[in-house]
């Protein structure tokens with residue numbers, strides 16, 4: 001709350017800095033914007049950025065890491081009364097302290113005697129620390145904001161290249177955003193690598209890659225009862241690839257053809273209604289598709305196959321009939337088909353973009369040669385677009401979560 | 405004059421060999437000579453009568469009446485936006501691809517209305533080739549670019565015949581010597597002037613009767629332009645050529661007949677020499693002497 005207020009305050013301060021920077025530039029040029037190197041607003045923005053951005057960054061960092069700092073300060077010294085507890089219990093103790101200090105619900109553990117005294121002392125300390133951390137953060141932010149403004153204002157004069165400086169700031173913000181995205185990805189990859197490394201410490205790599213049995217119920221703690229566990233990943237890979245393959249069989253042609261229809265055949269009105277509808281399909285949560293597969297498509301397919309099987313049993317195709325009679329709801333076909341439906345909008349809108357990127361002059365050239373629409377699409381548009389329109393077919397790899 | 409070279413033998417589909425077409429043309433000629441009154445009309449390949457074109461509510465052409473002679477070059481000149489391209493695109497019905505475009509009036513090729521219900525625009529366009537302002541080779545090899553038309557219309561029965569068509573088309577377009585050793589490299593890898601000759605080769609590979617060229621040299625340098633002009637002059641003996649150009653000098657060099665368009669109207673048309681030496685309309689005079697446009 002306090003932090004949000006201070007951010008609001010900072011925004012106001014920054015706005016004031018904008019006016020000050022702009023005013024100073026206009027004053028330096030005697031009121032005529034033409035004599036300035038940059039437009040007056042650039043000078044304002046320059047001052048506002050220096051006054052606002054570093055302090056805002058500091059406040060945001062404080063919001064993210066302030067709690068950690070408070071924890072570290074609070075736990076720096078552990079009272080003698082809790083020295084006898086296990087480490088787990090000590091953690092509970094400290095989290096209770098913080099909960100009580102900030103007025104939230106604590107755990108049901110009760111502390112008596114010495115523990116009670118230590119607890120109350122720590123609660124008081126926690127409140128104190130929290131106050132110090134917060135107010136020093138606010139003070140620091142205030143100083144940084146003021147410092148930024150004092151740094152920026154004197155620089156402003158008719159010759160100052162505020163426009164280029166602001167450009168630099170914008171580049172900086174853009175870089176910061178992309179770095180954040182890259183760092184997130186890197187973090188995910190690293191944590192995966194780390195966990196896999198730990199996994200392969202206890203399971204041999206070859207067992208994992210070549211084993212054909214997957215039953216990961218093992219004892220996580222010493223007091224649990226469980227099987228020895230088997231970690232053969234082959235069934236997982238086979239299942240995933242099978243479903244992917246089926247999904248591709250559904251999504252690739254339907255998506256590509258609907259994109260062709262939309263971009264080459266449909267008139268503008270139809271296109272502007274169908275395209276959003278297709279895109280809505282992309283917005284349906286995967287869970288919904290899971291239910292759709294489990295409750296609708298699965299039973300439907302099973303009933304269909306069982307009925308066909310019942311016709312065949314006893315006839316020349318008895319084997320196939322027997323097999324079809326045993327088909328279950330959870331068959332890969334259902335998962336694959338539903339996942340394929342899920343991917344149609346992705347394949348379609350991507351193909352649509354690619355097809356639209358083919359220049360009209362190529363189509364005109366083909367029509368002028370006396371080619372029909374479909375000949376033009378098959379022989380000119382798709383070959384021109386195709387190097388790019390294969391990736392949509394690989395998309396199923398990206399959504400293996402839809403397996404019901 | 406009822407036999408329409410596009411209509412009966414070709415409309416049904418792909419099997420139109422050069423052989424058939426020659427028969428059809430011969431037949432037309434025969435019926436013409438039987439009707440003496442029609443001889444005069446037949447000297448003109450294309451006849452436009454009261455052509456109006458609208459793009460939505462906006463009218464782009466007003467009552468255009470024009471006769472285009474066969475086996476010669478006709479130039480369309482006029483300031484930008486006056487409707488030259490629009491008229492050109494009426495002749496092979498490329499305006500059909502623009503949903504808002506509406507064409508009224510009659511355009512006849514060899515006496516048959518191209519807008520008649522019985523005419524399939526796809527077949528019409530195989531008879532009336534078109535070359536665009538910007539070279540637009542397909543992203544295929546040089547060979548495949550030229551073979552495109554013969555392939556979709558089934559003009560060649562075997563590989564050898566197809567190769568012969570490609571070679572003769574490239575020779576006619578004056579490109580053979582430059583590309584004979586790289587037929588299977590992408591057509592988009594050629595220079596602008598070569599690309600423009602490639603699309604001309606592509607257009608003549610289906611042996612059309614008419615070739616429409618919309619500012620074919622405006623993206624080219626003077627040397628490439630001179631090559632194309634030479635080429636147009638050579639092709640004149642076999643095709644009816646209509647060329648849109650912004651260059652008075654080019655119109656004077658390559659064409660035998662010139663038509664001057666202004667604000668959607670055909671102001672004046674006639675033999676090129678007459679037009680340039682003594683134009684009848686003051687607007688024509690102003691335009692060709694460079695006073696506006």
Ligand SMILES: Nc1ncnc2c1ncn2[C@@H]1O[C@H](COP(=O)(O)OP(=O)(O)OP(=O)(O)O)[C@@H](O)[C@H]1O
Pocket residue numbers: 459462464482483484485486487488489490491502504
């Ligand atoms: N697809 C279209 N939709 C709407 N209006 C069009 C379209 N194409 C052309 N027009 C209009 O029709 C008129 C004639 O255009 P056209 O392209 O025939 O001119 P032009 O004589 O070829 O000009 P330029 O020499 O610049 O190529 C112009 O006013 C143009 O704005």
Ligand SMILES: [Mg+2]
Pocket residue numbers: 488489490618
């Ligand atoms: Mg034009």
